Amino acid sequence: HVQLVESGGGSVQPGGSLTLACEVSGGGVEYIAWFRQPPGEGRKGVASWNLEDEEPYYADPVKGRFTISRDNVKNMLYLQMDSLKPEDTDMYYCAARTVGYGGFWWIPATYAYWGQGTQVTVS
Numbered sequence: 001h002v003q004l005v006e007s008g009g010g011s012v013q014p015g016g017s018l019t020l021a022c023e024v025s026g027g028g029v030e031y032i033a034w035f036r037q038p039p040g041e042g043r044k045g046v047a048s049w050n051l052e053d054e055e056p057y058y059a060d061p062v063k064g065r066f067t068i069s070r071d072n073v074k075n076m077l078y079l080q081m082d083s084l085k086p087e088d089t090d091m092y093y094c095a096a097r098t099v100g101y102g103g104f105w106w107i108p109a110t111y112a113y114w115g116q117g118t119q120v121t122v123s
Contacts, residue, residue, distance in 0.1 A: 002026035002113040004094045008079075009118030016084050016122070022077040022094030022115055031097040031105055034068065034079045036090040037117075043093060045106025047079060057105050062088075084122045091117045 008020040024032060033048035047068040048057045056068045067080040077094060094115035095108065103110040 002029060002096045002098065004096060004113055004115035006092075006094050006115040006118045009092065009120050011121040011123070012084055014084060014086055014122055017080070017082045018084065018120060019081065020079040020092055020094075020118060020120075022079075024075050024077055024094075024096060026096075026113075028098045029096045030099045030101070031111075032070070032077045033095050033097070033105060033111065034077075035093045035095055035108055035111075036088075036120075037093065038090050043108040045108070046092070048105040049077060050105070059106060081120070084120075086122050088120060089122050090120060092120050093117045 003025045005023045012018050031048050031050055034046040035043040036046050037043045045059050046062055049068050049070050065083045069078045095111035096113040097111045101110045
């Protein structure tokens with residue numbers, strides 16, 4: 001069983017930075033990812049880390065501004081968010097997908113485990 005506990009988030013002015021953190025416990029994880037969810041809409045992939053090839057993946061709107069990273073020793077996943085824009089405002093969720101689930105990394109239905117979410121506000 002995989003558990004995810006998020007921290008970070010908050011309010012920042014446009015152009016500022018925030019760092020989200022996700023503590024991951026449990027085994028069998030293939031992908032760990034960050035999603036965002038606008039009010040009244042479905043969750044959208046922001047960035048993902050593939051634990052098999054140790055490669056990051058990003059959604060186009062955040063490329064060059066956000067950086068996903070992992071600390072193997074601390075079992076942590078981070079999302080460094082730079083050059084934040086008002087349109088980045090959303091609830092952000094950490095998610096984990098275990099080995100055996102296929103599909104593109106940005107599809108939320110392929111992730112079985114989710115954190116509680118953390119609010120990011122840019123204004």
